[in-house]
Amino acid sequence: MAWLRFVLQRLLYGAGLLLAVLVLNFLLIQLAPGDPADTIAGEMGGATPQLLAQIRAAYGLDRSLPVQLLTYLGRALRGDLGYSFFFNAPVTALIWQRMPATVLLVVTALCLAVTLGTALGVLAACFPRGLLSHAVTVLSLVGYAAPAFWLGIMLLLLFAGAVPLFPVSGMRTIGQAGGLLATAADVAHHLVLPAVTLGIIFMAVYSRLARAAMLEVLGADYVRTARAKGLPECLVIAKHALRNALIPVVTVVGLQFSQLFAGAVLVETVFNWPGLGRLAFESILRRDHPVLLGILVFSTLLVIVANLLTDVAYRGIDPRIRVGAKL
Amino acid sequence: MHAAPKRGGTLIAVLGNSPRHLNPAVQSGVVTGVPGTQIFASPLRYDANWQPQPYLAKRWEVSPDGLAVTLHLVEEATFHDGHPVTSEDVAFSVQVVKENHPFQTMFAPVERVETPDAHTAILRLAQPHPAILLAMSPALLPILPKHVFGDGQDLKTHPRNLAPIGAGPFKFVEYKPGEYIILERNEHFFLKGKPYLDRIIFKIILDKSTEALAFERGEAHYGAYSAISLRVLDRLEKLPHLKTTTRGYEAIGPLNWLAFNLRRKPLDDLRVRKAISYAIDRDFITQRLHYGRSRRATGPIAPDSPFYTDEVEPYDLDLARANRLLDAAGHVRGADGTRFSLTIDYIPGFPEQQKNIAEYLKSQLKKIGIDLQVRAAPDFPTWAQRVANWEFDLTLDIVFNWGDPVIGVHRTYLCSNVRKGVIWSNTQGYCNPKVDALLAQAAVELDVEKRRALYHAFQRLVVDELPVAWINVVPFHTLYHADLRGLPLSIWGAFSPFDELYWERPPQ
Numbered sequence: 001m002a003w004l005r006f007v008l009q010r011l012l013y014g015a016g017l018l019l020a021v022l023v024l025n026f027l028l029i030q031l032a033p034g035d036p037a038d039t040i041a042g043e044m045g046g047a048t049p050q051l052l053a054q055i056r057a058a059y060g061l062d063r064s065l066p067v068q069l070l071t072y073l074g075r076a077l078r079g080d081l082g083y084s085f086f087f088n089a090p091v092t093a094l095i096w097q098r099m100p101a102t103v104l105l106v107v108t109a110l111c112l113a114v115t116l117g118t119a120l121g122v123l124a125a126c127f128p129r130g131l132l133s134h135a136v137t138v139l140s141l142v143g144y145a146a147p148a149f150w151l152g153i154m155l156l157l158l159f160a161g162a163v164p165l166f167p168v169s170g171m172r173t174i175g176q177a178g179g180l181l182a183t184a185a186d187v188a189h190h191l192v193l194p195a196v197t198l199g200i201i202f203m204a205v206y207s208r209l210a211r212a213a214m215l216e217v218l219g220a221d222y223v224r225t226a227r228a229k230g231l232p233e234c235l236v237i238a239k240h241a242l243r244n245a246l247i248p249v250v251t252v253v254g255l256q257f258s259q260l261f262a263g264a265v266l267v268e269t270v271f272n273w274p275g276l277g278r279l280a281f282e283s284i285l286r287r288d289h290p291v292l293l294g295i296l297v298f299s300t301l302l303v304i305v306a307n308l309l310t311d312v313a314y315r316g317i318d319p320r321i322r323v324g325a326k327l
Numbered sequence: 328m329h330a331a332p333k334r335g336g337t338l339i340a341v342l343g344n345s346p347r348h349l350n351p352a353v354q355s356g357v358v359t360g361v362p363g364t365q366i367f368a369s370p371l372r373y374d375a376n377w378q379p380q381p382y383l384a385k386r387w388e389v390s391p392d393g394l395a396v397t398l399h400l401v402e403e404a405t406f407h408d409g410h411p412v413t414s415e416d417v418a419f420s421v422q423v424v425k426e427n428h429p430f431q432t433m434f435a436p437v438e439r440v441e442t443p444d445a446h447t448a449i450l451r452l453a454q455p456h457p458a459i460l461l462a463m464s465p466a467l468l469p470i471l472p473k474h475v476f477g478d479g480q481d482l483k484t485h486p487r488n489l490a491p492i493g494a495g496p497f498k499f500v501e502y503k504p505g506e507y508i509i510l511e512r513n514e515h516f517f518l519k520g521k522p523y524l525d526r527i528i529f530k531i532i533l534d535k536s537t538e539a540l541a542f543e544r545g546e547a548h549y550g551a552y553s554a555i556s557l558r559v560l561d562r563l564e565k566l567p568h569l570k571t572t573t574r575g576y577e578a579i580g581p582l583n584w585l586a587f588n589l590r591r592k593p594l595d596d597l598r599v600r601k602a603i604s605y606a607i608d609r610d611f612i613t614q615r616l617h618y619g620r621s622r623r624a625t626g627p628i629a630p631d632s633p634f635y636t637d638e639v640e641p642y643d644l645d646l647a648r649a650n651r652l653l654d655a656a657g658h659v660r661g662a663d664g665t666r667f668s669l670t671i672d673y674i675p676g677f678p679e680q681q682k683n684i685a686e687y688l689k690s691q692l693k694k695i696g697i698d699l700q701v702r703a704a705p706d707f708p709t710w711a712q713r714v715a716n717w718e719f720d721l722t723l724d725i726v727f728n729w730g731d732p733v734i735g736v737h738r739t740y741l742c743s744n745v746r747k748g749v750i751w752s753n754t755q756g757y758c759n760p761k762v763d764a765l766l767a768q769a770a771v772e773l774d775v776e777k778r779r780a781l782y783h784a785f786q787r788l789v790v791d792e793l794p795v796a797w798i799n800v801v802p803f804h805t806l807y808h809a810d811l812r813g814l815p816l817s818i819w820g821a822f823s824p825f826d827e828l829y830w831e832r833p834p835q
Binding site: 048 | 339506534541543715
């Protein structure tokens with residue numbers, strides 16, 4: 001029962017958060033100078049005042065701000081995120097079109113970052129004074145400090161330019177006919193560089209975190225007890241230490257989910273990956289407010305879900321954490 | 328003699344952004360115009376010498392008084408859905424462009440279009456309009472099928488703009504915004520045997536370094552209006568499989584200039600504007616900042632236009648004269664050597680044409696005692712908002728001639744086009760009745776020589792009054808694969824049908 005109440009409570013918080021995100025972002029976007037009519041006129045090499053007025057009227061930009069906000073909120077509650085100024089298509093359709101690409105990229109990068117990062121961190125912790133440990137420290141610092149777009153361009157120049165192992169841009173070879181398997185292989189081929197770029201940046205965090213947590217756990221009494229029992233070292237690490245060391249990693253996975261999305265904006269732009277991040281970036285440049293708001297709403301939803309899942313994952317890993325329990 | 332063109336192959340062309348849609352009748356610009364020109368045919372097309380050539384119209388006549396233009400259409404032309412192209416479609420398309428296209432001057436004088444028979448269309452004009460033939464070019468007057476687009480829906484948001492049907496050399500297959508556009512050969516194209524390519528894929532690539540890499544790797548074969556930096560071009564040109572050309576931008580006439588806000592002191596003083604213009608070393612800009620790849624611009628009309636004259640004040644670098652002019656205008660130097668301060672804006676995203684020149688001007692104007700503050704804008708709408716609402720001192724700007732001066736030049740200088748909130752109108756606030764009279768006359772003068780004389784007089788006048796200081800012609804380059812032949816190198820360049828383009832040796 002406490003479990004259900006906890007989830008409901010979280011969902012309620014989530015709804016409040018969503019509303020706040022909607023209203024705040026709607027107002028924030030209004031602060032940016034220029035509107036879609038300016039961008040459209042810019043694309044066309046000029047426009048007449050009549051045309052500009054027509055565009056503004058067509059998108060309701062001539063109405064007062066509160067009216068625009070209330071109309072938007074009313075529609076959003078019914079699941080209608082409006083129409084893109086630029087493409088003249090429903091925002092939800094645009095988002096659904098682009099979402100699979102982003103989810104594929106982000107999830108692949110996340111898996112890469114968590115598994116590799118944790119493994120490297122654990123290895124480094126087991127040999128805290130070895131060469132590997134130092135290498136992991138340096139690597140993770142560099143990975144953490146390197147801007148995503150720079151890393152992306154460097155990887156591109158290296159593995160698509162100098163050593164042409166991977167394609168330069170996009171998500172698949174355009175117009176290539178083939179079965180499901182061939183398409184999947186093609187997408188996977190295109191996915192490697194962007195996923196590695198995004199993965200490296202976040203791997204840094206996990207390896208540092210896993211290393212620190214592991215070092216701490218390895219010094220704990222119960223690990224000493226396990227060793228004293230005569231358990232083999234690999235079993236001590238895998239069964240006793242690792243599980244506890246994973247808790248901070250899982251916490252950060254949940255927290256970083258939103259940052260991963262932010263990273264996707266840059267990586268998608270560099271690699272021409274047709275995902276939500278690039279759509280968001282382009283929408284800002286075009287002042288395509290409905291699309292931008294839609295993406296923000298959408299990513300808020302994802303973050304809420306991700307955080308909920310993190311809480312659930314805690315329970316699985318550490319039965320001591322009782323949801324809703326008073327400490 | 329050229330070898331016979333070969334059929335087959337796919338062309339991968341690069342677009343720098345996602346088009347809103349693919350209907351050039353209601354949307355101008357490169358990303359709509361270049362693919363749109365492949366899908367739609369137009370009454371006329373142009374060669375490399377500014378001469379109109381038959382396209383959908385096999386013949387045409389302009390009446391001696393200039394008030395009627397008769398088009399005789401080819402009989403065998405059909406749209407991609409098999410319907411014949413008729414004079415009704417021409418009349419409909421002229422109406423659509425007249426009502427929806429941002430360049431209102433193109434068809435404003437057209438009162439009605441008569442259709443005496445299925446293959447004759449007569450445009451009746453309220454006044455002579457020498458720009459009318461150029462306005463029937465592929466990118467400006469695409470012939471839309473009336474039976475598809477004439478269903479009463481607003482043309483600007485018509486659903487078929489995203490899945491268009493035309494009579495051009497290539498048929499629309501698929502458009503994925505942010506990814507690609509696929510067109511395939513129109514096997515029933517009215518010019519028999521053409522086009523030669525099987526398919527055109529327009530790949531949308533936003534990032535400049537990614538684009539350069541795609542050309543390097545042979546993953547892209549053709550790119551016009553490329554945003555690749557001039558320095559990177561040096562590297563790309565050395566590759567055996569890549570070539571570049573600067574031809575094909577004659578009609579567009581892209582000018583890079585420094586605009587003055589004439590409402591603000593001391594820029595309302597001609598002596599101050601002249602001083603600034605004399606302080607700019609245009610040769611330094613074209614030879615050093617642009618590595619010798621750009622040309623000087625001398626006035627409002629681009630050098631490749633038939634109406635251009637270079638017999639105007641060239642404003643060669645002369646710092647002493649600039650200083651004298653400022654002294655004479657009463658702007659004495661303060662203790663720190665500064666006379667007054669100004670800010671300069673620039674369009675973000677084209678550093679070689681805009682930001683770098685703004686930085687250069689800062690150091691240059693310092694020499695004549697003007698403290699120039701460079702004000703950056705994070706993105707295009709921010710810049711456009713400032714300039715369109717006259718909230719600037721100086722700004723760098725890139726403006727196209729668009730073929731005929733009536734379409735792309737008049738708008739910057741006419742008193743009647745001072746319109747707050749409209750970018751690329753007369754944002755300088757320049758107004759000279761003499762200029763207005765010259766332009767009004769030139770707009771209706773049918774005799775080419777007389778018209779040229781009017782435009783020469785106009786150029787001398789505005790170059791002397793400097794509402795803007797023209798700097799250089801934007802050095803657009805087209806990158807293309809060395810095995811491509813029959814490139815669209817008319818005055819409209821990439822805004823021409825790719826019906827003669829073919830692979831000498833298609834890449835594997």
